[in-house]
Amino acid sequence: MTKKANGQFHFLTHVVGKMNIPFTISAAVFEERPALQERFQQQCQKIATDLDQVNAVFSPFKPDSLVSRYADGEREVMLDSTDFQEVFLMADQANQVTEGFFDQFFKGQYDPTGIVKGWAIEKIFNQRLRPLLTDSLVAGVALNGRGDIQAAVANDSELTWMTGIEDPRQPGYLIGKYPLTNAALATSGVNKRGEHIKRVASPLMQVTIVDHSLTIADTWATAGMAAGTKRFLELIEKHQLTGVFIDAKIGEIIFEKGQVHHAQTL
Secondary structure (H helix, E strand, O other): OEEEEEOOEEEEEEEEEEOOEEEEEEEEEOOOOHHHHHHHHHHHHHHHHHHHHHHHHHOOOOOOOHHHHHHOOOHHHHHHOHHHHHHHHHHHHHHHHOOOOOOOOOOOOOOOHHHHHHHHHHHHHHHHHHHHHHOOOEEEEEEEEOOEEEEEEOOOOOOOEEEEEEOOOOOOOEEEEEEEOOEEEEEEEHHHHOOOOOOOOOOEEEEEEEEOOHHHHHHHHHHHHHHOHHHHHHHHHHHOOOEEEEEOOOEEEEEEOOEEEEHHHO
C-alpha cells in the first residue's frame, strides 16, 4: 500500500494483479489514521478474493470455468451461480440495446468477455469500496482495471479523479485526462487487446465511454468498436453517449450526450 499527499488529500493505493490485469484500488482520505488504513487493507484483501471468484466463473481460458463449461454444452451450470445468471441476462440485454453490436457469441460460442470486467469492477466497487464513503475521513474511492474505472466522491467533496486515456497512435502517450467524480470510464480498442471482437471493417482504433455505470460504459465501448465509425456515430446520437473515439483517418472525435465535435473545433 502506498500513500502520497495531494493538496488536502492523502491517497491510499493498493495494486492487485489478477487475470493478467493490474487492478488499482484507491481511497482519498483527509487523515491517515491507523484504523482507516487497516479497514482499507481489509477491503483490498476481499477485492482480491472477489476477483479470483470472477475468474473462476468467467474466464474463457480456464477449461473448468462456468463460461467454458457452458460453451462446451453444459447448460446446467447456469444453475450453479447467481453471478453467471446475472451476467448472462445482462449480456442478452446489451446485445439488444446495442442493436447486436455487443455480441456475446462473437466467437461462435458464449463468451461475455466484453462485459465481464466492467460488471465485475462495478459490482466489487459498490460492495467493497463505496461503503467507505460513510467514514467522514474518506473523500473518495476508485477501482481501476487497466484504464476501466469506477469512481465516487463524498458529498460536498472537491475531489476529482483525473483519468488518463491512452493514445492508440502513440503507445505510452495520453490524448488527455477525463475528470471523474461519481462516474465510470471504459475504453476498448485494437491496440489494447488486438482484434478481440468481431467488428465491421473500419479505421476506428479506440472508443472511450463515460457513464454512471462501468457496466454500461464497457458495453458501449465494445459495441462501438464492433460497429465501426459510421454506424457508431449514429448510435452516439441515438443513445446520447458521452466519450471520445480515435479514427485512423479523421482523428480524435469528442462526443457529449449525443452531440459530436471534432477535437480540432474545441
